[in-house]
Amino acid sequence: MLLPGLPAERVRQAAPSLPDTPLALTVTSGNAVRLAALDSHAAAAGLAVGMTLADARALLPELQVQAHDPAADLALLEALADGCGRYTPMVAVAPPAGLLLDITGAAHLAGGEAALAGDLLKRLARMGLSGRAALADNPAAALALAGFADSDGTEWDGDGLVAQADGPSAVLALPIAALLGPLVAVPGLELDNPDALALALRRAGLRSVALVAGQPRAALAARLGDALVHRLDVLLGAAAFPLQPRWPEPEILVEARFAQPLLTVPAALKVVEGLVVRACLNLSERGAGGRAFEALLYRADGALARVRVDTAAAQRAPAAIMRLFGERLAALNDPLDPGFGYDLVRLAVPVLAPLGEEQLALDGGALAAGELLGLVDRLTARLGPGRVRRLAGADSHVPEQAGFDLPFTARPDATAWAAQAPGEPPERPALLFDPPQPVEVMAEVPDGPPRRFRWHRRLHDIVRAEGPERIAAEWWRRADGQGLTRDYYRVEDSSGGRFWLFRHGLYEERRIPGWFVHGRFA
């Protein structure tokens, strides 16, 4: 599925008041303002991507111009990909404008492959987007067909939208642009210089995929590079082209479809409740519980809302899970918008765990542990995932990696904390600044301990200092083998405040090293 008009159509959809005249989106490259995307009117008027705005205005004075926003386009594409989850779990995005759906074994649910593509196109049209769908044996061929199949004018059906290919014949008929073009953004298949390749192929008289495929591979690879041969193999289905699905397939997925969309959130929640009961039955058959539950609400117009709750311990009691969903929904920043209604509701259980697994060794036994895990679940559902955290450490000499906090559901390895020397104060601060905050420091001698520093516009006179504790950068992890050494000092100011200061860089590494406060003891 290709959406070549996506950028312009997204702008139109966002601003319905735009008059119905040609529209172009521009980017500034160097000193020139160039067209980056066009709508169909502008393309029909003879404008092309890459033209300068001045040339385009000369051709088409009534042209409207908006800024090109690739990030917003990608976000929309990803939202569409999520919405396509209704057809198959194997959905991937192929930026800038492609969606790949693996509908093997899933098409019969929508009434056949062509019917599925038609349904998808209809939903897109309802959102004001036009698409070009193609069905083929492998994702690369489908993308190539969607992009180029109309150039010989044979493959499109009545609506002019769907190309269908069995075997490589349709792909072989495509021009070489199909071989060089739409796969560019797919990782692993980058071409160094597609323009030069196109020229070389044209000069050699290889104007279609079939002609290129007819050449001996060894000669092709020697003259034009391995990447081109690999692409050819991918396009013809001879080499694998695995889809990277956006979401891993959940362990358990139950769903309910509706011919008449559900128009309110409470109605959808009722359906979710039924699905939770079904999922819990499935869980008890497996003798397991779920560590996370996700409700997927597919709106009729293609949008998808995901509501996820995580639990600290494996759970399969429907009432408790629904309570967590209730807390989560009540805490959402922007409440769910049912729009035209939900026509598909799914419940996924992404993570399973054996039931009754202990999370925390606690005094008071199972009862207290259960109370605590219940509290953690309630707080997580209400405040959002990742708000309840536990502290952990790692065996690292880099201070910021030696201690951190993790979501409660993560399980860190047990850490052995360094024993404190008797009679000595703590060597590490209770609070760490991340990132370290710059301070102005005055030292008596350049390499000596600091005497005074200014932080937050307050001057601190240092009365006691201990240091330096020299901590080297992790030069073995850096490409350049460099990195600045830090000299740490524990200091106490005249009023008893304690700080962890460091000088970033030795004097032989840097002419004027900066000073930072990295933590506070008190």
Place this chain on the structure above:
Amino acid sequence: MSPALGARPAQPSLRPLGFGEPGLDARLDGGLQAAALHEFYPARPDDGVAAMVVALLLAARNGRTGPLLWLVEARAMRGVRPYAPGLAALGIDPARLLLVRAPDALALLRAAADAVACPALSAVVLRCGRSPAFGLTASRRLALAAARSGVSVLAVREGEPAPSAASTRWGVMAQPSRALAADAPGLPVFGVELLRCRAGRPGFSMQLEWNGEEHSFRTANPGSAAARVAGGAGSPGSAIAA
């Protein structure tokens, strides 16, 4: 702190939260009442961390071994994170701490009310800035919940003391330590002043030194400890009341 997790008796014996300094604990009837709300104010604007550390140390010192819930406002803690190696060095086992980063003061108070009702916790330490949400009503709600469940609540606050239902209110400041060799900083010293006390006489202050090994506070200046406890006005710590 030993992480040994023995079986908790069904009816927890609510030992008060003592400082470990005999003179001070005797004056407080053994320490801070366990099933109650206590407030800690930084004595000077820069003493927020000292107040936080003293509250955490007191919470970790209590006799129970359940987890400590540490509630902070995400906004106030932006760019700052609790540092497990430093807490371990103070004698607080990081594995016992549950950190909750609440999005705002209201969410923090709601989470605190929920947490205080959970007897599996040994204490709740919350750091709430000068939010109008934490008024008399909110503090009374926390105090009542603490009395019911037996979970101690230690609230670290900011600014001018506001009316509240706390059993005790403390002013905390960082104090210069006794220097080790070569003018290195010694064991951490805090000045604490009892600003308010429901069942007792407020208005005394003390310099306390934290000893992580013994896991207890000791008076920082043994010679004059008795005088300081008895004193009040005129002692060096009285500046805290300002």
